[in-house]
Amino acid sequence: MGKIIAVVNQxxxxxxxxxxxxxxxxxxxxxxxxxxxxxxxQANASSGLGIEHQKLEFGLYEALLxxxxxxxxxxHTAQAHYSVAPATVSLAGAGIEMVTMENREFRLALILEExxxxxxxxIIDGPPSLGLLTVNSLVAADxxxxxxxxxxxxxxxLGQLLETVELVRDNLKPALNIMxxxxxxxxxxxxxxxxxxxxxxxxFPGKIFDSIIPRSVKLAEAPSYxxxxxHYDPKSSGAKAYESLAKEIISLxxx
Numbered sequence: 554m555g556k557i558i559a560v561v562n563q564x565x566x567x568x569x570x571x572x573x574x575x576x577x578x579x580x581x582x583x584x585x586x587x588x589x590x591x592x593x594x595q596a597n598a599s600s601g602l603g604i605e606h607q608k609l610e611f612g613l614y615e616a617l618l619x620x621x622x623x624x625x626x627x628x629h630t631a632q633a634h635y636s637v638a639p640a641t642v643s644l645a646g647a648g649i650e651m652v653t654m655e656n657r658e659f660r661l662a663l664i665l666e667e668x669x670x671x672x673x674x675x676i677i678d679g680p681p682s683l684g685l686l687t688v689n690s691l692v693a694a695d696x697x698x699x700x701x702x703x704x705x706x707x708x709x710x711l712g713q714l715l716e717t718v719e720l721v722r723d724n725l726k727p728a729l730n731i732m733x734x735x736x737x738x739x740x741x742x743x744x745x746x747x748x749x750x751x752x753x754x755x756x757f758p759g760k761i762f763d764s765i766i767p768r769s770v771k772l773a774e775a776p777s778y779x780x781x782x783x784h785y786d787p788k789s790s791g792a793k794a795y796e797s798l799a800k801e802i803i804s805l806x807x808x
Contacts, residue, residue, distance in 0.1 A: 555588070555672035556806075557665065558732065559694035561718075564710055565681035567702045568737030570597045571772055572798075573678035575791075576698075578781035579799030581635035585673035588627065591640040592661070592686050594647075598678040599639035602630045603779030612641035616664050617689075618650065623664045632784065636672075648685040658725055661689040683717050691721040696732035700766075701753060703739040703746035708756065732805070733757070735798060737766040764798035767791060 560573045573589060581587045591598040591613060596606040606612065615621040616638065627636050651657045665675065679690040691697065697718060701707050722729045734757050740746045754761050766772075772791035775782045782792040 555586075555669045555675045556696065557669070557675045557677065557694045558696050558698050558802075559677045559679055559690040560698045560700065561679045561687060561690060561714065562699055562701065563681055563683045563687065563714055563717075564702075568700045568766060568772075569681070570601065570678050571776075572698070572700045572735060572737065572766070572795075573676050574598050574601045574776070575772070575782050575795040576799055576802070577635060577674070577676050578632060578783040579796045580674050580676075580802070581632055582783055582796075583799060583803060585634060585803070586671060587635050588668065588672045588675045589635070589637045590661075590665075590675065590677045590690075591637060592644070592677055592690055593680040594640055594642065594645035595680075596640040596642075596644075597776065599637060600779065601776035602635075602637050602781065604628055604630070604637060604639045606639050606641050609639060609641050612639045612644065614641055614643040614647050617644075617647055617660050618654075623667050627668070632781070644686075651685055651689075657685060658688050658692050662693040665693050683713065687717070688721060688725075691718060691729060692726045694726075694729060696730050698732050699734045700737045701734055701749075702737050703743075703749045703765075705745060705749075707749050708752060711756070731757075731760060732802075733760045733762050735762045735764065735766060738768045739765045740768045762798060762801055764794055764801055766794045766798070 577587045577589045599606040616623040616626045677690040679687045769791035771786045771789040775785035
């Protein structure tokens with residue numbers, strides 16, 4: 554039974570999609586069967602894995618609305634063991650169209666039941682908002698992974714995110730667990746990055762991953778080539794950081 558991880562932060566530009574795509578790549582590299590769900594209408598995770606989402610006839614939107622089975626939407630990436638359920642532009646309207654649907658918060662959880670057995674890890678790259686799509690990703694997930702950028706405003710809005718997680722836990726998914734927080738865009742030369750990391754450790758005692766994702770030109774470049782960092786520059790500091798994060802996540806299974 555695959556473990557479902559929702560990568561969530563309602564702030565844009567925190568390394569959420571970068572984390573989803575590259576964590577998936579290193580879990581697949583470790584021999585795990587991985588499915589990445591692109592639940593962000595911008596479809597950056599899809600294009601970052603070389604999927605030309607503009608040319609797709611259908612994607613995750615049609616699966617959420619019950620027009621297609623999820624298995625018909627899933628595409629293989631260029632990497633073995635790594636598949637993606639891509640987003641298309643239509644997904645932008647899904648949050649509104651789902652409002653009147655029965656069990657609207659459970660749509661994603663329901664469609665994932667069909668494929669869950671086939672994967673070791675299912676990673677959900679959520680949109681940069683706390684709307685219905687994000688609630689769906691939380692209800693479907695076993696664990697929440699929160700990427701937080703090592704910058705001045707990092708902790709702003711975090712209370713709101715944790716409140717949403719708490720509401721989902723209280724009303725929809727009692728077993729939802731915060732797997733941990735990963736510090737992204739970390740600059741070792743910058744005192745502020747270190748200070749933010751210390752704040753995060755106070756805020757989330759025992760929940761900060763040891764793997765810290767550096768601010769990296771290579772990580773920023775890789776998606777424009779439709780590749781994960783593993784296939785774009787495996788020797789870069791960003792690649793080593795995501796490889797390390799994947800190992801940490803795999804090791805959690807053994808505890």
